[in-house]
Amino acid sequence: MAIVDLVxxxxxxxxGVVFTGLVMGLASLFQLSAITVLSHICxxxxxxxxxxxxxxKLLELLRWNPGVHPxxxxxxxxxxLTDKETVMLVEEVVLLIAFAVTQIKRLLFIDSLIDSxxxxxxxYLLTYIGVQINGLTLVITAVIAVFSFPLLYKKQQVRIxxxxxxxxxxxxxxxxxxxxxYESVRPSGAPEPAxxxxxxxxxxxxxxxx
Numbered sequence: 001m002a003i004v005d006l007v008x009x010x011x012x013x014x015x016g017v018v019f020t021g022l023v024m025g026l027a028s029l030f031q032l033s034a035i036t037v038l039s040h041i042c043x044x045x046x047x048x049x050x051x052x053x054x055x056x057k058l059l060e061l062l063r064w065n066p067g068v069h070p071x072x073x074x075x076x077x078x079x080x081l082t083d084k085e086t087v088m089l090v091e092e093v094v095l096l097i098a099f100a101v102t103q104i105k106r107l108l109f110i111d112s113l114i115d116s117x118x119x120x121x122x123x124y125l126l127t128y129i130g131v132q133i134n135g136l137t138l139v140i141t142a143v144i145a146v147f148s149f150p151l152l153y154k155k156q157q158v159r160i161x162x163x164x165x166x167x168x169x170x171x172x173x174x175x176x177x178x179x180x181x182y183e184s185v186r187p188s189g190a191p192e193p194a195x196x197x198x199x200x201x202x203x204x205x206x207x208x209x210x
Contacts, residue, residue, distance in 0.1 A: 007150045019147050026140045 009015045021041075028037050052070050059065035069075065081089065106112065107119040129138075153160055 007146060008154065009147075009151055015147070019143075022143050023140060026136060026143065029136055 005011060006015050006018055025037055025041065028040075032040075049071065056065055056068070056070050060067050107116050110116045
């Protein structure tokens with residue numbers, strides 16, 4: 001897939017252009033509006049394509065060019081979706097929205113106490129993060145992470161797996177210690193009372209004694 005190729009830097013030139021454009025475009029939103037940034041990006045692209053198109057047109061008028069369009073490959077590229085692809089895309093979006101709504105209802109109306117507590121902690125951390133930084137900074141950080149972590153994991157896969165195993169072992173050890181401590185301090189249950197003798201057995205004993 002094209003996105004996977006970009007993330008893993010399989011084409012350095014294309015990935016560099018996309019990554020630099022994304023970061024610079026998002027960073028410019030700190031000072032300018034989204035409409036202004038989009039307009040300037042389009043104007044910058046047309047400042048390159050328009051002179052090149054005029055140059056090829058001039059060569060065509062001078063009969064030095066057989067009338068080849070410089071961007072014909074981009075114009076011929078079919079970016080439309082078929083009916084099947086459109087239906088599949090809509091189904092995936094609808095299923096994703098339905099799943100998100102279901103999970104939010106579970107968390108808000110306390111379907112699972114543990115999950116709702118985790119959600120409350122996450123919301124509290126997000127409020128603290130929102131005070132310190134804005135959403136645009138998080139988006140830029142996410143873009144840098146998406147283009148950095150897969151390549152880092154690919155190159156340092158053995159070390160990262162070793163580190164993950166060590167962290168899991170440490171967490172498991174702490175969990176076992178907490179469980180053992182809880183079992184040691186937990187009060188033991190009250191002893192069960194001795195069973196009372198049956199009434200029939202007592203009556204038979206009295207009959208024998210007589």
